Each structure stands twice: as C-alpha cells, then as structure tokens.
C-alpha cells in the first residue's frame with residue numbers, strides 16, 4: 513500500500529521561482545504528488561495559486577510552509593549587510609538597498625489560506641507544529657508532514673502526531689529544514705539519515721536530498737523510505753518557470769560547485785556557489801529572515817538582468833545527475849521506474 517494512497521514520487525515543495533501552479537499541477541497530473549512551496553507567498557496569493565492548480569488538475573497536491581522562526585531584530589547587523597549589498601546594487605544600476613518594511617508574511621494568515629485551499633497534504637519545514645496544531649489539521653482531513661534533518665527532530669514530530677516525516681539529507685537543495693540546535697549542526701547525508709529515521713520512527717518516512725533519477729529512488733526505497741520527495745531535478749523540467757540565468761547556471765554547474773551558504777537569507781541553504789556566496793563566505797550576518805528580505809530586490813533584479821552571480825541558485829548536490837528531465841510527467845515516469853510496487 514502506498515503512502516496515503518498517493519503516488520510514491522513527490523515533488524519537493526520549492527518556495528521562490530519554482531512556486532508555480534503550472535509546475536505543481538503538471539507533477540500531480542503526470543502521476544506524482546506536486547507540492548507548492550508557499551513560504552514566501554502572501555496569504556491571498558496562496559488561495560489564487562491553489563485555484564490555478566485545481567483548474568489544471570483534479571489530482572491531489574500538497575502545500576508547504578516554513579514554521580515561523582523566532583528571530584532577534586538586528587538593526588546594526590542588517591545595516592552592515594545592506595552595505596555589503598550596496599556595491600552589487602550599484603553594479604546592476606539599482607538604487608541603494610534600504611531596510612525592508614516587512615521581513616516575512618503573516619504565518620497565521622498563510623496557514624489559514626492553506627487550510628482554505630484544501631490541499632491533500634500540508635507540510636512544514638523548520639519547525640515542529642506541536643500536538644494541538646497537528647491534531648486540529650488532521651481533524652480537518654489533512655495529511656500533516658514534518659521535516660527532520662536528524663533523529664531527534666523526527667521523534668519530536670512523531671510525538672506531535674504528524675502522519676509522516678521527510679528525512680532531509682545534507683545533499684538537499686534549498687534551505688535546511690531542521691529546527692534543533694544550529695542548522696549547521698545536523699548535516700547528515702540522505703544515505704545515513706533515512707535508515708536511522710526509519711528505524712527510530714513508527715510513522716512513514718519520505719526520503720529527500722540527492723535523489724534525481726530512478727537509481728536514487730530505488731536506493732531510497734531500499735533504505736526503507738515510504739516515498740521520495742525530489743526537488744532539484746524538477747527545477748529543470750519544461751514547466752518550471754525558472755529565470756533563464758538561474759536555469760543556465762544550473763545547466764553549467766559542476767559537481768564541486770555546490771555549497772551551503774547563509775549569504776542570501778541568513779540561514780543555511782544549499783545552492784550553486786556564485787559571487788555572493790564567495791564574497792560573503794564566513795561573514796557575520798543577521799538572523800533569518802532579515803537578509804532574505806533585504807537581498808530580495810537584488811535577487812529579483814539580477815534574475816531580470818540575467819546576472820546569475822547575484823541570484824540565490826538553490827539546488828542540491830545531485831544536480832548534475834539529471835539535467836535533461838524533459839517534462840514534469842516525463843521526470844515522474846523516469847523516477848517511478850526506480851520504485852518497486
């Protein structure tokens with residue numbers, strides 16, 4: 513029996529450029545489980561995108577949010593960060609960077625919009641929703657999924673009652689989804705993490721990180737995963753609306769170009785190294801989400817101007833494994849060949 517009676521190939525939620533109705537719908541319609549990374553979407557937009565997904569497919573999909581992070585406003589740190597951005601703004605012909613008016617969306621309103629959108633699955637990264645929240649969501653008919661980068665996080669999520677846990681290995685593209693200790697602490701590879709979580713937990717485990725083709729899917733299943741969740745490989749499918757500069761940088765990157773960086777957001781995330789990650793390596797930065805909001809104008813302008821050196825090029829270590837995935841449905845089909853029914 514497959515997990516939640518859903519297909520075993522899930523597209524990982526990806527906030528940012530890949531948070532597209534066309535992509536999510538194409539994955540679900542193509543025989544996988546599409547997931548919308550809604551962390552950066554305004555609450556009203558979550559409802560709109562979900563409606564667009566529904567207009568394209570009646571297949572189930574998921575919505576993912578970042579559990580809110582406690583953070584200390586750090587005006588001095590932020591100003592120092594803005595100073596680092598200023599030269600790059602000038603290079604792109606942008607006005608000097610200023611303190612953002614707002615750093616993040618209202619989480620409670622996002623969650624309300626997510627509930628109203630009625631996805632099959634609601635997943636969280638970067639936190640444990642706790643038993644009351646999980647019970648309330650389950651009572652409303654949602655499957656609730658948490659993200660763990662170490663066994664202790666998986667145990668906490670299980671104790672909160674989640675239906676399944678994503679085991680996010682070190683290879684994974686994008687932000688580290690863990691929440692215990694420092695994000696720099698739990699850097700456990702998928703091959704090591706999945707069986708440890710499978711052994712420690714009674715709830716099903718989804719494998720994430722470094723899975724890009726049928727071989728990776730077969731490996732994850734052999735490790736005991738109940739499904740896989742694939743991010744990076746879906747960035748290069750036809751339906752993913754990636755800016756050309758981002759896409760070209762992913763196509764050009766080598767296996768050794770992957771890095772974990774805090775440079776764009778203040779929180780560890782994996783992507784292709786570029787000027788920003790090199791020049792801010794080791795820099796003291798204010799906590800997430802302050803740099804994330806402050807660097808947004810630079811990143812958006814760089815994407816428009818075709819300047820990959822200033823874009824957060826989130827992608828995982830397995831990027832070079834599968835760089836010609838074709839359509840979303842073709843990638844789902846190719847990945848599915850690695851899963852034994």
Ligand SMILES: Cc1cc2nc3c(=O)[nH]c(=O)nc-3n(C[C@H](O)[C@H](O)[C@H](O)COP(=O)(O)O)c2cc1C
Pocket residue numbers: 524525526527528530549550551576577636637659680683684685686687689720721722723741742743744745826827828829830
């Ligand atoms: C561009 C990008 C954005 C991501 N955004 C999110 C997100 O919003 N929420 C989340 O839980 N994980 C996010 N992730 C991590 C994925 O959920 C997943 O763990 C990862 O992509 C799996 O590894 P892979 O990239 O090697 O397939 C993101 C990953 C990428 C590449």
